[in-house]
Amino acid sequence: MNAPVGLVFNPGSHTVQRKGSLLEAAAASIPGAQLVRLDDFSNLDAQMTGLANAGVRSVFVEGGDGTLQAVLSACFALHAKFHGLPEFAILPGGSTNLAYKVCGLRLHEREQIVDFIARFRDKSGETHAHHERSLFVKEKGRWLFREGHTPQATVRRTTPKVGRNDPCSCGSGKKFKKCCEKASAPAIPLPPSPS
Numbered sequence: 001m002n003a004p005v006g007l008v009f010n011p012g013s014h015t016v017q018r019k020g021s022l023l024e025a026a027a028a029s030i031p032g033a034q035l036v037r038l039d040d041f042s043n044l045d046a047q048m049t050g051l052a053n054a055g056v057r058s059v060f061v062e063g064g065d066g067t068l069q070a071v072l073s074a075c076f077a078l079h080a081k082f083h084g085l086p087e088f089a090i091l092p093g094g095s096t097n098l099a100y101k102v103c104g105l106r107l108h109e110r111e112q113i114v115d116f117i118a119r120f121r122d123k124s125g126e127t128h129a130h131h132e133r134s135l136f137v138k139e140k141g142r143w144l145f146r147e148g149h150t151p152q153a154t155v156r157r158t159t160p161k162v163g164r165n166d167p168c169s170c171g172s173g174k175k176f177k178k179c180c181e182k183a184s185a186p187a188i189p190l191p192p193s194p195s
Contacts, residue, residue, distance in 0.1 A: 004032035006056040007035045021062055036050075045078070115133045116131075164181060
């Protein structure tokens with residue numbers, strides 16, 4: 001008997017939203033297929049544990065770069081439950097262009113990813129930078145822009161994070177949640193009492 005396969009798809013990925021999921025459509029015709037619909041990523045570890053417990057040895061992932069990263073990370077973290085890492089197959093269901101590049105997979109010769117930073121000055125003379133990764137497709141001898149993504153900048157704190165249970169920074173000796181956090185919370189108006 002063959003090990004069941006895991007079919008994981010993200011219904012929020014733009015290609016899946018537009019065209020529907022290939023994996024969801026194929027699940028009924030694959031004996032023993034374990035279909036995972038990623039509506040809520042907070043359940044991902046439990047869903048991947050379910051695949052491991054079912055004896056899955058191959059995982060097909062349909063979604064964008066974020067979906068692929070989340071599924072791979074969860075499977076790597078649970079590799080002991082899988083009795084070794086499963087095999088993975090990527091079906092583009094979103095923007096998997098960067099995943100293809102990072103994994104060393106060849107894009108079609110008519111597709112290329114361009115990563116660039118454009119620097120410019122505004123009217124006041126202040127310098128700015130625009131960073132973008134874009135997919136270009138060659139059609140009839142011309143390179144055409146297909147889609148672009150702006151990588152998210154990493155946000156770093158300049159001050160230490162104050163937890164709700166930490167002592168309040170005002171020096172009152174109370175917990176932050178019982179002192180300044182409570183004082184800074186907006187007051188919620190009560191509904192009028194019946195007359």
